[in-house]
Amino acid sequence: MAGNRGVVYEGPGRVVVEDFDYPVFELKEGPGVNPANVGRKVPHGSIVKTVATNICGSDQHMVRGRTTAPHGLVLGHEITGEVVENGPDVEFIKVGDLVSVPFNISCGRCRNCKERKTGICENVNPDQPGSAYGYVDMGGWVGGQARYVLVPYADWNLLKFPDRDRAMEKILDLAMLSDIFPTGYHGCVTAGVTTGSTVYIAGAGPVGLAAAASALLLGAAAVIVGDLNADRLAQARSFGCETVDVSQGDPRDQIERILGNSEVDCGVDAVGFEARGHGTEAATEHPATVLNTLMGVTRAGGALGIPGLYVTGDPGAADEAAREGTLSIRLGLGWAKSLAFFTGQCPVMRYNRQLMMAILHDRVQIAKAVNATPIPLEEAPRGYREFDQGAARKYVLDPNGMLGTS
Template sequence: MEGNKAVAYKGPGKVEVIDIDYPSFELKDGPGINPANVGRKVPHGAILKTVATNICGSDQHMVRGRTTAPPDLVLGHEITGEVVEVGQDVEFIKVGDVCSVPFNIACGRCRNCKERKTGICLNVNPDRPGSAYGYVDMGGWVGGQANYVLVPYADWNLLKFPDKDRAMEKILDLAMLSDIFPTGFHGAVSAGVGVGSTVYIAGAGPVGLAAATSAQLLGAAVVIVGDLNEGRLAQARSFGCETVDLTKGGPAEQIEQLLGVPEVDCGVDAVGFEAKGHGAGAQEAPATVLNSLMDITAAGGALGIPGLYVTGDPGGIDEAAKKGSLSLSLGTGWAKSLAFTTGQCPVMKYNRQLMMVILHDKVNIAKNVNAKPILLDDAPKGYAEFDAGAATKYVLNPNGYLS
């Protein structure tokens, strides 16, 4: 049987590359596996040899100890791979296919899946709607920062690239289809971005940069990205975004200097529950982004909120924050008739269209997020550098597919 190495969470601030079992078409017991899923048969699944698997800011929340993730949980939900085995019930996906794996695990059979709400599938997580690979409280599907990974409901979940050779030429771009590109695009779409829009994106991490790229693709007139990290702001400027340095204070005044008014048509939260306040030396203040977006988004506008919020945060700044309860100025949002869209991005709603945009040279998402391939054994270093604020999207290369 093939060997299989994987990146595992070992405790706050620590990840290690460990040996794990080669996948089988049955869920086994292990760290983070929901007991109700143990023994679940997966004849509809496929085993992929990983081509690329990315480090995500959502992984960092777990690694920082800011969730209830157990030690030895195998990480990784941004997966691209080559099919090496298929279950007996797989009809259309074939061995040798190179595919993008949506980070949402979905059955394709339930009411929500049939309505394209694949981020809240009803059948893959016994605890709640919605699931993902290698993530706490998501049912226990083993993560993909590994040599091999099992993908259930393969005919439904996998996005096959139409030409293997052409795909490998653009593989770093296509590797962004599993999560951050559709997630950023979903944030921009749900914020109402269109031709001529003015857009403010809170956060210049990879999802924020993907949202900025998406806003440009959707025809925005001005895309403004705000962050406390100058390196990440420079990355946003590298592909034509305006920027707001939040170490100098809140965004309204700097937006007014750019637009002549202190507001935008559309707002996107690409930060989530570990948000900090504004100004030099800003400390954690998790409601800051949402409240500032309500302040600066024009009446009748919308907020796209792809940034992650959780119901359990052991490191929260107070008892309310530990339960996901934040002090939001909902009255501001109500008075301005603002619309809000939260939750997992339904990746399958967008990934095929975005694949075509990449294959036909309409966007270079890997360049915009500064994607950098690294070896699987270098994952702990990649996690540390990303956590320290590197303006880089780290792409793990477990099997040598990437140059």
């Protein structure tokens, strides 16, 4: 039997690449595995040989020590691969299929799944609705920054690519379907982006850049991306966005210089709970800054899409309230402007098939937009380190040498 090897969290600031067990069709005891899930049979699952698996900003929150993630947790929830083995209950997915794995783990049977709310499936995490691979408090499903990964409810969860050769030609683009492309798109859809919209996207990391590409795909007239990082802002400009350097002060003034109006139709938060301040406060964390800024710059009657991650527990927060996810949000401002707020995990399956078709038919170049950069699995610690330092790249790991990195 093949062995397995992947990326393991070993404490704040430290990830290692090491060997561990090949997946089987049963959840075993291990770091982060919910005790109620230990021994759970997975006859409906597939074992996927990983072609591409991405480093995500959500992974970085754990690696920075900003969650309660246990040491020894196998990381990774952005997975694209080839099916190599099926459980006895898998009927439609076949060995050899090239597939995208939504980062949400969902059963397809509960009320929320039937309502296409796959980010809050009721049956895969004993503690709370919603689950993901290799993530803290998400049920303990083993992560996919590895050579092989178990995918439960495979017939439901896996998105099969229609043509293997064509898919491999666009594999870096298709690798974004597991999370950041649908997540950025969801942020825009829930914010109401449509033909002719003006949009302000806070954050020029991979999710923010994916949101910017999504806004253009949806027909926005002007897409403005705000960040502190000059390289990431340059990446946003490379595919037609306007940019705001929030280290220079309140985005409102810069938006007015771009649009002739200080308010936009739609706002997207692609930053989340590790937000920094603006202007002179840019060097320190102010976790409510992005939400408050978005309320200020979005027109009355508009909406905020909030795909950026917010948590109920942050051991590294600057104050006691933020450690519990309590932020000083100007809700009165949002109420006075009749703003709508849309939060939570993106339900990837709501969008991934349509976005796959957009990629395959050359309607979008998402890998170019986020500067997808493949590296060997063994270089994952370097990828994490450089991404944490602000590299304007989306690192894609190549566990089985199928992307040509080794």
